[in-house]
Amino acid sequence: MSTNAYDVIGYPTTIIASTHPDRMATTATLHGMSPPPIATARVLELGGGDALNLIALAVAYPEAQFVSIDLAAAPVERGQLLAKRLALPNVEVRVGDIVAEAETLDQTFDYIIAHGVYAWVPAVVRTAIMKLIGRTLSPNGVAYISYNALPGGYLRLALRDMVLHHVEGIDDLQKRLSSARSYLSRFGQPRDPDLPGIGSLREEARAILRKQPEVLHHDELGEVFEPQALKDVVAVANAHGLSYLNETQPAMLGSGMLLDDEDETATDESAIVRRAQALDYELQRFFAQSMFVRTEAGPARRLDSAAVHGLWVSTEAIPIGQGRFEMPKGGFTVGDDQVSAVIAAAAAGLPAYVRIADHIAADDDERLLALVELYKAGAIMTHSAPAAAATASAEPCASPLARAMVRGSQEVVVTLDHSMLKLDDVAARAFLMLLDGTRDLPTLEREWLQTSHADTIGAEEALKTLIRNHLIQR
Template sequence: MSATSYDAFPYPSSAYPRTHPDRLAVMATLYGIDPAPVERCRVLELGCGDGWNLISMAYGLPGGEFTGIDLASTPIERGIAFCQELGLRNVHLRQLDLLEAGDLGEFDYIIAHGLYSWVPEPVRRKILEVCARSLARNGVALISYNVYPGNHLRELVRGMMHYHAAHFVRPEEKIRQSRALVRFLADSQEPRELYHHLLDQEAKRLENYSDGALFHDDLNPLNQPFYFHEFMAQAAPHGFQFLAEAEVSDNFARHYSPRAEAALAELDPNDLVAHEQYLDFLRCRGFRHTLLCRQDQPRQKEMSPERVMLLRIAGEIRPATADADPRSLTPEIFHGPEGSQIETNDPVLKAALVHLGTLWPECISFSDLLEHAITVSGAPSDPESRSRAAESLAAELLQLLGAAFLEFRAHRLPVVRQPGATPRISALARLQLRVVHFVTSLRQSTVVMDDPLGHALARLLDGSRDRAMLKAELASEAAESGFTVTDEALETSLHKFARAALLEG
């Protein structure tokens, strides 16, 4: 499969939140490094496809500069057309063979997502060379790749798919037959057998995978996983050290058996690579989004609560009871994303969580959140008490970050939490809705538009229509599509868009 296969059969356009410079800046900050300000960052993406990942970043960061290169010309042309339609002048997309790339300039953040494991060794070496030459002194590079031991299991299935798919010519048929083979094999086993569970897991993954991703990832003859220590052995000669994983939860300790915990504790605390490698063994990890920084940067061994105080906080949080009293010591339950919940009786933390919920999807600086929480909770505000409250709140927020209960951000997103008189959804989302049923939010997350009213409404939200005009224009489409347009339904949809970080000011 040559690189030009991406011209003939496109990889799906997508935005990847883990690659956003804000995520990279947050992780760098937590580990003691002072990264470039996100608002004015310079970003390079290698193997950018049609550039949608960069385009969605650039749309929300007009003060930044974003450069993408890719070998395939068709996706680059498509991305340039996107930029022209959106009026983006801070995105520069180039069709370029990475092996022929010279000096690309200096960048604060470099991204190579979904590339390293799918190219030959000379290109992998060039990726690291480009990062070494072009990354700013305090910069962060993200390289994602398949890893062992998890990919040993996946390679078993991939080998069978390759053999079967070779009997067919058209990409669409290769994809259909690959899915069918794995499902057939899974259903042919006894349910209690380990082989059935392995095949069934892979069959379900392939059923939920897009055609383009399956074709270019799983059916790509170039698909080389690595053990983590092997990858770091390749990166270290280029002057890099391990910083963190872009998947936030991967940087926090999990609960293992007492025996496993004891074994991990015996590892050399200064050998970070060995520690991470043994964690991969324990987790059977199959993929990494590794962040690298230069070896002369003062990376701390642990994430620091003190560094939390430099960041902004956001959380889609609500108390279980409407009359939650932050001033009391009564335990309160708070609900977070995807059914998560916590219980706390700490007045300062309770006040902070309630406030974060009212602000969502906006964020707030740690200092402002602390000030609000101390005031609302009635906690002592003398300097010594305030300092203790700050240390405690920072440590608690860091734990909640690890539990995916809230978010840290390095900059303020251009979102609004309440729909205005003439609501406007991002131009990014309106562009996507012409061809697909999902959109990229201003948090760079994917939002599925599976409700007819919401889909029709979103296309009209260009900031030129008030509610009466929206309702009138939706009425004709409602009869065709079978949905009802009421004032309540309209308002519900608008507030849903606001909470999904789709509305802009």
């Protein structure tokens, strides 16, 4: 067993929606590229911990291949046990040193993920990450690297220095964490009067306190914490044959491409990165989710509506009439009937995605670009391919990962569209456990009637609910 810090205090296990290869493939498509189909892709995650992020994808895409490596042995062992329990032949979870792997890994990958690693490792490892990606990324593949960014990261650096000073000399990890949280709690309380700069620091202290203690231990108080400026990350990438593509956040789409004719700036990579860095300064951005491609891939830097035409759409919006839609965090109105119809179809079709080409003509630039604006605003999501699972077979089978999580007494499960869903309804969890692929609907109905939950919801309606929530694999 190693003495890695993540063996001593484990990092909370989760999935990261922004790392989904579909996000990368969709953005690459908007840049005029032809990214590899995610259904059969090879995906690598660096610093994958217990690999839940990749295991969830391996369940959703059984024909794709996944490899997760991490230096810490304890989380890797947990991931190996979960993959074995789920009988997943398409995922490999193993211990690996990124610096060594950069020299020896001889496989090629279509999508590479390095989430929460780059700003928390020494420069030699950062260089190795880029070298490894440069060596192993397929010709039209996409790599994702997230990191605490500058200039916003300066706030975190200041708080880190303050907290490290406060906990100096405390060797016991639990006491160290408790003391750090107590200090942040005291410092985070607003004072009257407060100078603007101090106010920002106090607000950031409160944000850090909302994290789990283990995250504070590894992220802000870890041995290495070096937020990065986008331009510096790109410089290292360029040295290894990689070019900056864009950010995964829909609202940041303009970081990697020109979306209108108002900006006549040159569209070479250096000009794009200069614009993106200027945007980071304006936003005081502190966390980046940047994508990279091979330089020879030559991504387009102006949005072409033709690239939008071949995508799919999904939405959480609920139509409420006359182009008006409600969402969990507000609503919006669409003035064009045809665009509104696309969103309404996507809402009605869940969990399936709606193909844009089935609703809007290829030369209808105005409506296609309107969909991009709705994507940037968070009203819809665009996708490079149909949903991983959208219907139930004659003998419905729920996600084996979701069933394993419920069996482990967890209320929050991972869905097949790579999100977390709270199943706080006891009946929903009970019905989910019946869906192991051995029962047809009549059998399910008979067995469901024998349970104490039958008067809560019928079997057919329960199945429809689980389908809509992306929990049915087949």
